Amino acid sequence: MPSLRPAYLWVIPKDISCASYMAILTGLQKTLKFPLPPELSMGINSSIEFLKETFPRCSTPESFTCKETVVDENLICAQVNRSLVQQTLAADNSSAALCSFTITEHACSVADRLAPQTLATLLKCSLESQTTYPVETWKLFFQKVSSSLNDTLETFATMTSNNSRPALSNALDALREVRLANLSDAELQSRTVIGDLVQRVIGPFLASPSTNFLFCLSSYNFSCLTYQIVVKELSNQRQLMNSDKQQAVFTYFIKPFLSRKESSDPGCTLSTNGSQGWLQANLGSFAGFATVQDLQTLNPHLSTIEILSELAPSQVAQLLISAGSSNDTTLIDLAFERLEKGDALENLDEFLTQLTANGQVLQFQTVVRDRAMTRAFYILRLHFLTFSSQELYLWFHVKLVTILASFTPQMLNSTISSMSCANYHVVVGGIAKVFPAIPLLRRQEIASVLLAYIRSSTSVINKPACRTGLETDVEWIETNLGPFSQYTTYSDLKAFNLSDVIILDSFSPTQLATFLLEPNNLSNENVVIMSFRRFALSASMANIESFFDTFVHGPAEQN
Template identity: 45%
Template structure:
């Protein structure tokens, strides 16, 4: 059966394996005795004789009944069979077993062995999911084997390793590994590595992304004499394309001033980013208080579906309950530009829309909401949505400039007077929030 293994339909191999295991269990009283085990036969030889290539379709615990050691099992397998065993046996998340696997792979030609192992692990586009602690172990051991050979790698080698073979574990690639890999390589191979890392960006631990970004920037600075020249910059490559090729999604962890040395325009930088990444860049780069940069940001957000873009931008800016603090002049700019984009859609807003915008997304800039904006927002809306706006404004009351509070109050009173025929009718629950806003303003005036 072993001789024709490769020709046996893959969906039949597991069934055959189960029959073989059944025979071995049934013969358990003698299968490990001299009558069925030749003198000096090793565990590996026993596995080869009794299961042959079908062993890769067993769970490695299946052989416990036969006193076969893990090391003995693994010595009977080729690197390709080891990968198949891991995929079939549920051993993806067992660190001890992974250690034994690499002890086997390190015997003989370790580079060839780990190459075959990862090739099988990623065959047919599959990308097995390791738990982070196991993924780290596989990446560390793989790197130890392949890194001494980086100086011999061609572009195709880097491409196949960083875009296929290491994809299941590449999120565990550390800044130190990246420093090693990018030392003394040309910009073509560097870009291959960056694009590979970009593919697994979302799985890279957030506390590691900054370190990786620093390594990338270090390479670019070191290569400053050529990185912006034709040898490293393709014809007609825009600033945005340059950023995408050399930093990928890690650009959001740079300060936008970091790219000055590479003659990258602000517009070029932003064009390479999604609205989410623009928000992350602002949070990490210290650009919260740069009005010129904010203007460029909104030029980027205005392109395409502006409402969708600013929605994604503010959603990321306020993710996980964060509320970044803008200086008032910058806050005013963000509020003005945001209002220009969203206000035409107020007539389509539901209560939930008003709630999410005025209680979450706009919170960092809502203190810059002007009386004119409020007048616009409360025109022709029902009292339910009106109360949502008022309660949102109440949350930022202390940050609203004192000289603006009276005008906001006048707009609120104007709405209430205009809605006098219904505002005191059933359905006015929670109006206390609006009244509270008015009373606080009146009390402050009285105290002055």
């Protein structure tokens, strides 16, 4: 097990059970309870981090443990020439000489004799070199300089800007064990102590937290006020973290801390005013990584309406899903007011993607769906002509599917009026998918809009480039009109030089009856025979009834 490296973990199937995940994780963690060569312990730590990031579904608070590092100085320093370091620095106290030796070599020799300014210079050049040392090495180094550690780190903070580097992560883990783990409860609950610690001492390292650092931090007996100081400082560093680190702050620190049942103020709900104040103080800039269910669990008294303006677009979608089907348009208006802040297109994309996540389709009440489509169109209308065919496909076939049945004829006309035939076909195909949910009158109006586009674009539509892949007239009708063709007439379709037989094949029973009732058609024996032969091939009882109902009553309605 100690020789297991992250690269070996790639072979683990992604669908393993969480029980198997825990068995592997527990085995890796147990190996760290024994002294190991630094390079092996660093490999195990990397494997643990990789495992947690690869299987987040199994990373529940119950599975977390705060790992402490075992330091064996003899093992770490076995290959170090201590006298060489001492002799060199005795003869040359320049920064170049200082930085020519590794942190390991300093930790094993004269680190405890160096002044804070010198130690800060050593930290600066070591971290700038991007050399990664095991947690054990950093812990030994910090233990050796513990008497001047605060002064050293405060000086170092003035010499470097905050940043996120892999080399800083292990150093931060070691600092927690040497500096934070020894704080008393009184110190952990002192705003002065914790404020100085996170801002001036470990601040330069704070953008590189490991999952173990974060979970260990969540187990400390902070008060709600000192916890909020830590959250604020982590929020200040968030832009320096990658998305995995940002998610980890919520998953491994914020959520476990606020979930503690033994606390006198579970969720830290008593130390803030209102839901928005609670969200900002306790989750800071990491609020977007929680689900709405997380937020409601952490604060049972949370007003989701009050915090809606602070939610991420995906969380706004989750809120609508949790609210269920309703005729109230107030919530959808508030949701879109939030989406229109900042990059409205990107926000709408994230919102709609969440609505259709995991194959779910939220069933909006019609009045709410109409409002949502109107607000979404307001955001999208200026972008349709800039979208590629692939982008249009994603919007009309995937993202808008929950509200597309409310796409009005006016919206359609505005969207397709200047479109290429390829993009027009994409739009028709998307709206065709929601055809069953579109009201009858709107279907008829959409058919009129589609016909108008085809008529005005005949010179384009009939070009070979626009008929690519359309080998028959049936395919032409399906691609250009979709199921809305049933709301057209024989005369409408005949104008496009389509085969009579093909046109008849595309007719609904009602259209066929209407066609036969047109002047000259009923008296044309060939037309009548052809029509009934085609109709008989696919006629059901419902179709026969529909046909004869129109056929019998049609003349009376015309007279």
